[in-house]
Every structure is written in C-alpha cells, then in structure tokens.
Amino acid sequence: MKERGLLIVLSGPSGVGKGTVRKALFSQPDIQLQYSISVTTRKPREGEVDGVDYFFKTREQFEQMIRENELLEWAEYVGNYYGTPIAYVEKTLQEGKDVFLEIEVQGAMQVRKVFPEALFIFLAPPSLSELRKRIEMRGTESEELIRDRLKAAKEELEMMDAYDYVVENDQVELACERIRAIVMAEHCRRERVAQRYKKMLEVE
Ligand SMILES: Nc1ncnc2c1ncn2[C@@H]1O[C@H](COP(=O)(O)OP(=O)(O)OP(=O)(O)O)[C@@H](O)[C@H]1O
Numbered sequence: 001m002k003e004r005g006l007l008i009v010l011s012g013p014s015g016v017g018k019g020t021v022r023k024a025l026f027s028q029p030d031i032q033l034q035y036s037i038s039v040t041t042r043k044p045r046e047g048e049v050d051g052v053d054y055f056f057k058t059r060e061q062f063e064q065m066i067r068e069n070e071l072l073e074w075a076e077y078v079g080n081y082y083g084t085p086i087a088y089v090e091k092t093l094q095e096g097k098d099v100f101l102e103i104e105v106q107g108a109m110q111v112r113k114v115f116p117e118a119l120f121i122f123l124a125p126p127s128l129s130e131l132r133k134r135i136e137m138r139g140t141e142s143e144e145l146i147r148d149r150l151k152a153a154k155e156e157l158e159m160m161d162a163y164d165y166v167v168e169n170d171q172v173e174l175a176c177e178r179i180r181a182i183v184m185a186e187h188c189r190r191e192r193v194a195q196r197y198k199k200m201l202e203v204e
C-alpha cells in the first residue's frame with residue numbers, strides 16, 4: 001500500500017507574504033507539493049482566475065457546501081467565507097502526494113482536529129509596521145478593509161505558538177528555503193519512525 005502524503009498547512013496574517021512565498025516554493029523544479037485551491041465568497045481581485053487562485057462562489061453555494069460536508073474546514077474572515085474542499089485533499093494524500101494548504105488560523109485549528117499529524121507552519125512578518133506596509137503596497141484592499149485585516153492580524157499573531165514552526169518572512173527566498181528545509185526534515189523524521197516500526201515488527 002502506498003504511504004499517505006504529508007499535509008502541510010501555512011498560515012499567517014494577511015499581507016505577510018504567504019502567496020508570494022508559496023509561489024516561489026512551487027516554482028522550484030524539484031518541488032513535489034500539490035496546492036489545494038480554496039473556495040471563497042470574496043470577489044476576484046484583478047488578475048485572479050476562477051479555478052486557479054480560488055473557486056469563487058456565492059454565499060448560497062458556499063453554505064450548501066458546508067451543509068453537504070464538502071469542506072475540510074471553513075471560516076468567515078473579514079466578511080467573506082473561505083474553505084478547503086475535502087475531496088481533493090483526501091484523494092491527493094491517498095495517492096501518496098503532499099498537499100499544501102494556505103489558510104488562516106481558525107481554519108488551521110479545525111484541520112489540526114481532523115489531521116493532527118499535519119505539519120503546521122506560521123509565516124510571521126518582521127514587524128507590524130512592515131506588515132502594514134506590505135498590505136498597503138499590494139493595493140488590493142480599501143483603507144477600511146486594510147484596517148479590518150490588520151485588526152485580524154493581531155489576533156492571528158497571538159496564535160503562532162499553536163504551530164509546529166514559525167518562519168519569518170524577511171526575504172522571500174530565505175522564507176522559501178526555510179519552509180523547504182522544514183518539509184524535508186519532516187519527511188526524514190517520518191521515514192525514520194516508519195523504519196523503526198518495520199524493524200520492530202520484523203523482530204517480533
Ligand atoms: N519578504 C518580503 N519582502 C517584501 N515584500 C514582500 C515579501 N513577501 C511578500 N511581499 C509583498 O507583500 C505583499 C503581500 O504578499 P502576499 O499577497 O503574498 O501576502 P499574503 O500573506 O498571501 O496575503 P493574503 O493573506 O491577504 O492573501 C505583496 O505585495 C508581496 O509582493
């Protein structure tokens with residue numbers, strides 16, 4: 001039987017650079033991670049493509065997905081719903097492939113209940129002022145939404161202790177390498193544990 005893939009959860013406050021670091025990670029030719037595309041009721045930003053960046057849904061469609069247990073986790077974040085379709089995650093892990101979720105903290109805590117063996121990484125900003133600068137520079141949100149997202153960011157930063165690792169995103173390339181090293185180390189750890197049990201079973 002094929003060994004299940006590793007589930008990797010990346011969280012961090014809005015604007016810290018999760019998407020930027022994830023894209024840098026996925027652009028490396030030898031990386032073997034599958035990105036789980038989320039469902040959201042947020043309106044697409046300029047350049048965002050349905051089925052690539054998100055599956056964009058109405059609130060009614062999203063609520064139906066909740067009722068029909070189609071989501072591994074979901075959360076309401078600054079006025080919109082966000083959630084992870086469970087079917088893709090399950091199927092891909094079963095195929096032995098690693099799955100990468102980029103989600104906020106309420107959702108990550110739900111994932112921990114279902115998949116306690118997942119790897120939880122929190123991406124942290126060098127400072128709150130730098131976080132504000134990044135979210136403002138991105139230019140995708142109104143002043144009011146930036147204020148709401150920064151308020152949520154303070155609550156999210158308080159949750160970083162609940163994660164297995166905290167990675168600072170001072171520079172994209174460095175943050176990307178740190179995440180890569182964490183994932184590789186986790187694979188090695190699992191391999192060692194599997195070998196130990198295999199040996200134990202051979203002896204008995
Ligand atoms: N290390 C970095 N140094 C400077 N700017 C960065 C860094 N990482 C990301 N950025 C910039 O910060 C902005 C926010 O990045 P990004 O959209 O990736 O954040 P995010 O965490 O995915 O946000 P959200 O959760 O709102 O989707 C972008 O303009 C990006 O170019």
Ligand SMILES: Nc1nc2c(ncn2[C@@H]2O[C@H](COP(=O)(O)O)[C@@H](O)[C@H]2O)c(=O)[nH]1
Pocket residue numbers: 012013014018038039042073074075077082083084102103104105106107108
């Ligand atoms: N709980 C979940 N959070 C998600 C999911 N997909 C994205 N997100 C997070 O929402 C915020 C806002 O995203 P934005 O694209 O509007 O800037 C951010 O922290 C995302 O990581 C999800 O499926 N579940």
